[in-house]
Amino acid sequence: MMLGASSLKQIDKWVQSLERIGYEYVSKYEQLMPARRYFVKPRVGTRHFHLHAVVIGSTFWHEHLAFRDALRQNPALAAKYNSLKQQLAIKYADDREAYTNAKDTFISSIIQMSNLVLHVKCKA
Numbered sequence: 001m002m003l004g005a006s007s008l009k010q011i012d013k014w015v016q017s018l019e020r021i022g023y024e025y026v027s028k029y030e031q032l033m034p035a036r037r038y039f040v041k042p043r044v045g046t047r048h049f050h051l052h053a054v055v056i057g058s059t060f061w062h063e064h065l066a067f068r069d070a071l072r073q074n075p076a077l078a079a080k081y082n083s084l085k086q087q088l089a090i091k092y093a094d095d096r097e098a099y100t101n102a103k104d105t106f107i108s109s110i111i112q113m114s115n116l117v118l119h120v121k122c123k124a
Helices: 008-020 059-073 075-091 096-123
Strands: 002-005 036-041 049-055
Touching: 002 008, 002 059, 008 036, 008 049, 049 059, 059 075, 059 096, 075 096
Parallel strands: 002 049
Antiparallel strands: 036 049
């Protein structure tokens, strides 16, 4: 899930509110992705919710909306991504970072393709 705000300072003000409703703020990933704040829920056990809080209009915002839209528009692509995630979840069951990194090539290729399509549409 993605939560948008006008600034990272605004998101930082929401940390305590999100923690009150059961999210855990995971600050260690800020070094890898400083343009977002990352939260998980529940705090203990299998985490079913991953919340990326980002600035509306940022590169992260646009790229991840493009990725979402590509999956929504192409059921075969969505199925391929789902299959990849299931395989990686088994392979990297105890290594969240490796799981995330292993998805990167797939996600990046879809974002790049979406950016090319958007660029062509804008020129038309």
